[in-house]
Amino acid sequence: MTTERWAAIGFLAPLIAYLVAFYIFPLYRNIELSLHDYTPVAFVTGNARFVGFDNFIDMFTSRTFSTALRNTVLFTLISIAFQFTIGLGLAVYFRKVFPLSRLLRALFLVPWLLPLIVSGSTWAWLLNSESGIVNAALRMLGMDPVNWLVSPDTALTSVIIANIWLGIPFNLVVLYSGLQNIPGDVYEAALVDGASAWRTFWSVTLPLLKPVAAITLLLGFVYTLKVVDIIWIMTAGGPGDSSTTFATWSYREAFGTGNPEFSPAAAVGNVLILIALTMGAIYLRTQRRMDAS
Amino acid sequence: MTTRRWIKTLPALCFTAVMLFPVYWMINVSFTKSSDLRKSNPHLFPVDPTLEGYTAVLSQQLPSLGTSLLIGLGTVAVTLVIAAPAGFALAKLHMRGRGALNFALLAAQMIPGVVMAMGFYAIYLRMGLLNSIPGVIIADSTIAVPFGVLLFTAFMSGLPNELIQAAKIDGAGTWRTFRSIVLPLSRNSMVTVSLFSFLWAWSDFIFASTLARGAEYVPVTIGIYKYMGNNTSQWNAIMATAVIASIPAAILLVIAQRYVAAGVTAGAIKD
Numbered sequence: 324m325t326t327e328r329w330a331a332i333g334f335l336a337p338l339i340a341y342l343v344a345f346y347i348f349p350l351y352r353n354i355e356l357s358l359h360d361y362t363p364v365a366f367v368t369g370n371a372r373f374v375g376f377d378n379f380i381d382m383f384t385s386r387t388f389s390t391a392l393r394n395t396v397l398f399t400l401i402s403i404a405f406q407f408t409i410g411l412g413l414a415v416y417f418r419k420v421f422p423l424s425r426l427l428r429a430l431f432l433v434p435w436l437l438p439l440i441v442s443g444s445t446w447a448w449l450l451n452s453e454s455g456i457v458n459a460a461l462r463m464l465g466m467d468p469v470n471w472l473v474s475p476d477t478a479l480t481s482v483i484i485a486n487i488w489l490g491i492p493f494n495l496v497v498l499y500s501g502l503q504n505i506p507g508d509v510y511e512a513a514l515v516d517g518a519s520a521w522r523t524f525w526s527v528t529l530p531l532l533k534p535v536a537a538i539t540l541l542l543g544f545v546y547t548l549k550v551v552d553i554i555w556i557m558t559a560g561g562p563g564d565s566s567t568t569f570a571t572w573s574y575r576e577a578f579g580t581g582n583p584e585f586s587p588a589a590a591v592g593n594v595l596i597l598i599a600l601t602m603g604a605i606y607l608r609t610q611r612r613m614d615a616s
Numbered sequence: 617m618t619t620r621r622w623i624k625t626l627p628a629l630c631f632t633a634v635m636l637f638p639v640y641w642m643i644n645v646s647f648t649k650s651s652d653l654r655k656s657n658p659h660l661f662p663v664d665p666t667l668e669g670y671t672a673v674l675s676q677q678l679p680s681l682g683t684s685l686l687i688g689l690g691t692v693a694v695t696l697v698i699a700a701p702a703g704f705a706l707a708k709l710h711m712r713g714r715g716a717l718n719f720a721l722l723a724a725q726m727i728p729g730v731v732m733a734m735g736f737y738a739i740y741l742r743m744g745l746l747n748s749i750p751g752v753i754i755a756d757s758t759i760a761v762p763f764g765v766l767l768f769t770a771f772m773s774g775l776p777n778e779l780i781q782a783a784k785i786d787g788a789g790t791w792r793t794f795r796s797i798v799l800p801l802s803r804n805s806m807v808t809v810s811l812f813s814f815l816w817a818w819s820d821f822i823f824a825s826t827l828a829r830g831a832e833y834v835p836v837t838i839g840i841y842k843y844m845g846n847n848t849s850q851w852n853a854i855m856a857t858a859v860i861a862s863i864p865a866a867i868l869l870v871i872a873q874r875y876v877a878a879g880v881t882a883g884a885i886k887d
Contacts, residue, residue: 330790331709335717338702338765345758346724349735356738366741413631421624427632429873433639436865436876438819440837441858444844445642448851456641459657488638549728552821556841574730577737578826585734592731603726607719 350596356589363583371586378590387564387572391591394479395568398486398554399547405487407540410494415524417495418502428499435492443556446485447472450557472558475565482554482566489553490546494539501535502528534613541606545599555579569595642862646670646855653851669856677857680839683749684818687835688864690753691817692810695760699809700802703768704794708780718769721762729822732758737826747831755823760813767879771805772798808875811868818864836861 357378365371382388417428434442449455450471458468471481505528513523529536551570554560560567560575567575569591576588645653646669647662706714736755737746745751775798783793799806824835834842840857843850868876 327709327790331705331711334701334705334709334790334794335711337698338717338761341698341761342720342724345736345754346727346732349732349739350727352735352738353731356734366738369742416628416631419624421621421628423625424628427625427628429869430632431635432869432873432876433636433865436815436869437639437862438821438837438865440819440821440840441642441862442638444840444854444858445638447844448645448855449638449641454654454658456658462657488635491635545726549730551728551730556821556844570728570730573728573734574822577730577734585738589731589734592728592734595728596726596731599726599728600723603723606726607722 353589353592356585357593359586361586366583366585374586378586379594381587382590382594387567390564391567391569391572394564394566395548395570397479398483398550398568399544401483402486402490402547403540403543406490406494406543407536409487410491410539411498411536413491413495414498414502415528417499428495431495432492434489439489439552440556442485442489443553446481446488446553447557450481473562475562478558478562478566482557485557486547486550486553490543493546494543497539497542498532498535501532501539504535505531534609537609538606538613541602541609545602545606548599548602549595569598639862642855642858646852646859648852650850650852666852669850669852669854670860672850672853673856673860677836677839677860679833680836681860683831683833684835684837684861686749687752687756687820688814688817690749691756691760692813694753694757695764695809695813696806698757698761699764699768700799700806701794702765703772704798706765706769707772708775708777708798709790718766721765724758724762729759733822733826736823740827745827747828749828749831752820752823752828752835753817755827756817756820757813759816759820760809763812764809767805767809768802771802775801804875804878807872808879811872811875812879815864815868818861 358373358375359365359371360374360377361371413431417424449457452458452468452470452473455471457471461468469477471477509527509531510523513527518526549570550568551574554566554568554571555574558566559579560571571579573588573591573595576584576591644660644662645658647665647667648659648669649664649666650668652659652664705711706717732755736751740746740751745754779797779801780793783797788796818835819837820835821837821841824838825841828834829838836857840854840861843854843857
């Protein structure tokens, strides 16, 4: 073996040790948790009963399952649809250079850089039933105030609204940088051909942006799927299960009550990993196809 | 001509105002007197502002802010130490199995935080690392390390090979080449990785709320969360803490705009 090979191993060794200790081992522990029946006592002593797939069967037959599934699908799809459309609209808008455009575009990053607890508590106060500004505005417009966070009918909508707000900056930045990579002469050609702005967007911008758009959507999906903080901070998944997703369900079982149920929580978590990794595989394939073309 | 140029600015100003309204509202509420908080029509501006929220923060949350700062800096250190050499090896030292490692790093970013938290909890309980600052630092670094490696790899791949060969001819070993040539040239990507790992650690809620909630000094995110649970009437103090907890993000935005944009793009698209 050459010295260069040894050097390369030396440079990579910390990373590999790190990945094994702080990714693979926790993931292994998680799978192990989901196949045993861990009580808090067994958790300390380490001898829990092996129960096979019982935790998974319990999960699929649980009353929460169908609600969590529905909420997870709604939360992810609606959030992404709005984040992406608004982000794309803004990116196209900001592509034109006008006074203050750089500054305003930078300000759009603010919601994304704030700690989630800050955004979550701010939205909780904005949507507060009695003293929130949103209800004050509704009253001014002559509409009935809404019990945003405490009514089972609107809790999910509330967290989706906050999550859309959080995701716009990411979509804006990534799509904007995708637009920057479209060569200007394509637009000049469209202009010469007399294409309208709308036509240019559909026939030039959108097709050329497709690879970047695909990746933005996939990443958005993977990130939205694992959101816990914003939902937990605003509604803790409630009232009842009305805003519970798989991620918050898992969090609640393990850490949300005084009585940790790690084994069921790990089972839900493992399903979440499977979905995320499937999407991850699609992501990698898309990216490879992009590299090839 | 000049008015036509400004015409585009006007809608953009409106969009920005709508987008930033919640942030403005947080600041507004942080200056509102407790007696005015429960009014059904809140004041749109801090009429008769008060500092009572901020006095409450300074008397109660200073240790939390210190804890968060410590955790943030620790996470930056761990991330740089692990990610920078690995990025160099992946970019410049021709290795077999590079593809597999890249795959692992991308997959690592897809794992839900709550799953990682459970694994860490199980391990920390045995090792006695629960409610300790090093424990949180290690857990928080898992958010930034894969991102850091990918960003360093992308940047260092762009460094000219001639530079590295020249160093070799001059008799520099790999370590020396890395330290004296590659690292100084990678200053920008080191800033980007540091900023993001600091910000992610500073903002972390999941790891802090699972691995450190019983600690003597909790990070500021948990400080706010506990505040929300205990003092539902004191929203001015909650919002004042939120304003102060946002300061790192504000500083980041002012001094490091271009690094932020570079980081977001690097996280999403590799090229």
